[in-house]
Amino acid sequence: MSEIFAEPERALLARQIDEWLGTYKANNPLCLAVGRDADNDMHWYVRMQGEEKEFTTVWLTLGQRTLQYETYVMPAPEAEAASLNEALLRRNDGLVGAHFSVGAEDAIYLRGALPVGAVSAAEVDRILGTMYALVERHFRALVRLGFPRLADR
Numbered sequence: 001m002s003e004i005f006a007e008p009e010r011a012l013l014a015r016q017i018d019e020w021l022g023t024y025k026a027n028n029p030l031c032l033a034v035g036r037d038a039d040n041d042m043h044w045y046v047r048m049q050g051e052e053k054e055f056t057t058v059w060l061t062l063g064q065r066t067l068q069y070e071t072y073v074m075p076a077p078e079a080e081a082a083s084l085n086e087a088l089l090r091r092n093d094g095l096v097g098a099h100f101s102v103g104a105e106d107a108i109y110l111r112g113a114l115p116v117g118a119v120s121a122a123e124v125d126r127i128l129g130t131m132y133a134l135v136e137r138h139f140r141a142l143v144r145l146g147f148p149r150l151a152d153r
Contacts, residue, residue: 004064005116013119014042014062020121021046024128048132053139058131060124066113069098071131073139076106077146084108084145091138097130100138108142110134 005013021034021044030048032055037043042062050056053073061068077084088100088108098112110131114123143150 003115003117006064010042010062010064010116013116016121017044017060017062017119017124020124023121024125030132046128048128050132050136050139052136056132056135058128060127062116062119065116067116067119067127068111068113069127069131070109070111071135073100073108073110073135074142074146076108079148080145081106084142087142087145095134097127098134108146 025031025034033047044060045057047057056071058071092099098110101109101111103109
């Protein structure tokens with residue numbers, strides 16, 4: 001089990017995450033915005049310009065034991081849900097650091113978590129790069145499976 005970070009340690013790490021995300025935005029032309037959730041000061045977002053998917057927004061949540069991260073990939077499929085779910089499971093088999101999942105209202109998400117003790121500037125950069133790259137790599141194929149009527153557009 002990962003170690004528990006007390007509030008003072010979490011507050012220090014939260015300030016570091018603010019700093020790291022500011023640097024990330026300054027150095028990455030695809031990064032459009034970074035910020036914190038107004039209702040939860042341990043919850044950040046990073047919005048990036050995409051090519052396959054117009055935008056990818058990664059949410060980071062700092063807990064006592066883990067830094068969780070996720071991005072919304074697409075809504076629930078309107079067709080071929082079983083085929084899409086199989087494709088997601090097959091894609092998960094080769095992924096490191098994140099996994100596809102079905103969330104609220106059967107929407108498709110990409111999620112992961114990191115023990116708080118392993119959080120660093122390099123890891124935050126790796127997380128954001130991984131999430132962005134996986135969405136860009138898989139988005140169009142997943143949309144084709146789940147929304148065949150859009151495939152011709």
